[in-house]
Amino acid sequence: MKIKKFDYEKAYYLFKKIRCTEEKIIEIYESNIIKSPVHLSLGQESIAVGVALASEKKKDIVFSNYRSHAHFIAHGGNFKKMWAELFGKETGLSSGKAGSMHLGDLGINFIFTSAIVGSAISQAVGYSLALKMKKLNSKVICYHGEGAMDQGTFWESLNFSALKKLPILFVCENNGLAIYSDQRKRMKTLDICKKVKSFGVHTIKIKDNSTKNIFQNTQKALQRIKKNGQPVFLEISTYREVDHVGINYDFALGYRKKEKQKMMKSLNELKFLKQNTKNFKQIEKKINKEISDALNYSLKSNFPHKKCIGSNVTKE
Ligand SMILES: Cc1ncc(C[n+]2csc(CCOP(=O)(O)OP(=O)(O)O)c2C)c(N)n1
Secondary structure, eight states: OOOOOOOHHHHHHHHHHHHHHHHHHHHHHTTTOSOSOOBOOTTOHHHHHHHHHHSOTTTSEEEOOSSOHHHHHHTTOOHHHHHHHHTTOTTSTTTTSSOGGGOOBGGGTBOOOOSSTTHHHHHHHHHHHHHHHTTOSOOEEEEEEGGGGGSHHHHHHHHHHHHTTOOEEEEEEEOSEETTEEHHHHOSOOOHHHHHHTTTOEEEEEOSOOHHHHHHHHHHHHHHHHHHOOOEEEEEEOOOOSOSSBSSOOGGGSSSOOOHHHHHHHHHHHHHHHHTOTTHHHHHHHHHHHHHHHHHHHHHSOOOOGGGTTSSOOOO
16 A cells, blocks of 8 residues: 555545535525435544545445545545435436435445444445455445444444454544434443454544544554454544534534534634645635536436336436
């Protein structure tokens, strides 16, 4: 695996594209043009960007979950088709029948996601077993929340990956919340890495929101996997800015306080990346064009014909 240098321009481009995409979703959501619930990644972008930049595009296999816009964009999924999928159009990733919670693009090995918490973890481990058995020189990257670790399947899968020495990177995005339930109300032991280590898996914990730090640690983790073919677990502390599902702030619900410093983390990181990017104006222009092209494409596309509902047929 070639050692890569952190590329500020690429990081700014991806980070800004994720934020602009989700801000556009918020802007138009009330018009009902988006046909599915959305789980936004605002606040968590640095993880997707750092991990994706360190990964080997089209070689690594990516498993994500219903909160996948950031992962999908950072790993280079088909952007127009993603938008068309949100609009429920036949040109979408799943012909408009799956929506935001089920994104996927096999062209970049981004496996279709699911709303069932933790379901992708055992699939990801299974995929890494197949890679090993077929002696394919590739790795699996599996994004999940700390809430998914409340599922037994996580621990069974982790144990199996350690036992069989599988080439898989677990990326735990720890935002401390499972819907409205705080990690402290769900776990007796909060030290996630300590628990994972006891299964014989190497762990790396990242507490800050630095895209560069996440990139460097992911690169280290992937090199380690490549060298000794054993799983690595990355836990990254992060912050979810808006409601679990939907576009609104949820502080009025009273289960968490609005913490200004945490709310600003992502925007401060974006500012930092911009300060280190010479061509930021060109990049912003490019992103605006990509978004307006994707919106036009999706608006002009047709809804799937009703004969196609409930079948694999995508065209009438
Ligand atoms: C098997 C299953 N149990 C419960 C749910 C309801 N549910 C949806 S999201 C969620 C919280 C998951 O939290 P986490 O894994 O930390 O991810 P985050 O939403 O914070 O990104 C739960 C319990 C579900 N979708 N699937």
